[in-house]
Amino acid sequence: MKKKSINLEDRAICAVDYAFRRIGGKYKGRILWYLSNFGVLRYGALKRTLHDVTTKMLTQTLRELEADNLIHREVYHEVPPRVEYSLTKTGMELIPFIGHLNDWGTKQMEEEGLRSKGC
Amino acid sequence: MKKKSINLEDRAICAVDYAFRRIGGKYKGRILWYLSNFGVLRYGALKRTLHDVTTKMLTQTLRELEADNLIHREVYHEVPPRVEYSLTKTGMELIPFIGHLNDWGTKQMEEEGLRSKGC
DNA sequence: CAGGATCCCGGACGATACTG
DNA sequence: CAGTATCGTCCGGGATCCTG
Numbered sequence: 001m002k003k004k005s006i007n008l009e010d011r012a013i014c015a016v017d018y019a020f021r022r023i024g025g026k027y028k029g030r031i032l033w034y035l036s037n038f039g040v041l042r043y044g045a046l047k048r049t050l051h052d053v054t055t056k057m058l059t060q061t062l063r064e065l066e067a068d069n070l071i072h073r074e075v076y077h078e079v080p081p082r083v084e085y086s087l088t089k090t091g092m093e094l095i096p097f098i099g100h101l102n103d104w105g106t107k108q109m110e111e112e113g114l115r116s117k118g119c
Numbered sequence: 120m121k122k123k124s125i126n127l128e129d130r131a132i133c134a135v136d137y138a139f140r141r142i143g144g145k146y147k148g149r150i151l152w153y154l155s156n157f158g159v160l161r162y163g164a165l166k167r168t169l170h171d172v173t174t175k176m177l178t179q180t181l182r183e184l185e186a187d188n189l190i191h192r193e194v195y196h197e198v199p200p201r202v203e204y205s206l207t208k209t210g211m212e213l214i215p216f217i218g219h220l221n222d223w224g225t226k227q228m229e230e231e232g233l234r235s236k237g238c
Numbered sequence: 239c240a241g242g243a244t245c246c247c248g249g250a251c252g253a254t255a256c257t258g
Numbered sequence: 259c260a261g262t263a264t265c266g267t268c269c270g271g272g273a274t275c276c277t278g
């Protein structure tokens with residue numbers, strides 16, 4: 001039984017709504033952002049980079065992003081296994097906007113006196 | 120007892136995380152987007168534009184956006200009462216981002232064969 | 239007209255244990 | 259190493275009724 005990662009059956013109201021549903025959630029933005037910074041990341045590296053995610057949530061989120069065609073999953077059948085994640089073309093198209101969001105967030109955090117730790 | 124609109128006590132991990140927390144949620148993106156399109160909107164107009172929101176969620180979301188200094192709330196003490204919402208300077212800085220997200224979403228929806236209804 | 243107050247549910251998210 | 263499998267919690271969001 002295949003399940004789409006996101007409820008698109010209840011029609012997105014508009015494009016903004018649609019987009020937010022695809023990159024919403026607690027980790028999706030950061031995953032896309034990290035992947036754009038590092039190019040390719042293994043499962044474990046991704047987990048360490050996020051550092052506050054459980055395997056369940058990470059796997060689930062990655063599967064959703066993959067089903068939405070935002071990231072690519074490459075499996076290497078070795079021992080020990082290796083799986084690498086990278087952005088798809090569609091996913092890359094989102095990066096400028098996340099970058100913009102990153103700039104905005106950085107600026108806001110500085111104004112609040114919070115040290116903005118780089119990602 | 121004042122409560123910040125979003126859990127910033129559990130420190131945002133990075134700027135992207137921070138930004139997503141402020142504009143995440145089911146309606147925030149669309150509210151900002153509609154306000155940027157119309158300039159100023161009354162509570163009722165906003166509700167009709169969103170058309171799938173309860174008063175509770177709308178009010179709550181607006182209060183959060185206000186606390187986060189993304190929108191401005193202007194109350195006119197008349198009978199019947201009138202309340203108008205508009206973007207703050209900080210809020211406006213987010214519009215290019217949402218605009219591009221809108222373009223991206225529109226394109227994606229078309230590729231999926233979904234008619235993209237304008238907002 | 240613009241909300242406030244309550245009650246409630248489902249799904250996002252988490253903790254922990256286990257595995258090919 | 260890269261996940262599955264269960265079980266549990268929490269709160270975002272919704273339904274409904276009420277009010278200055």
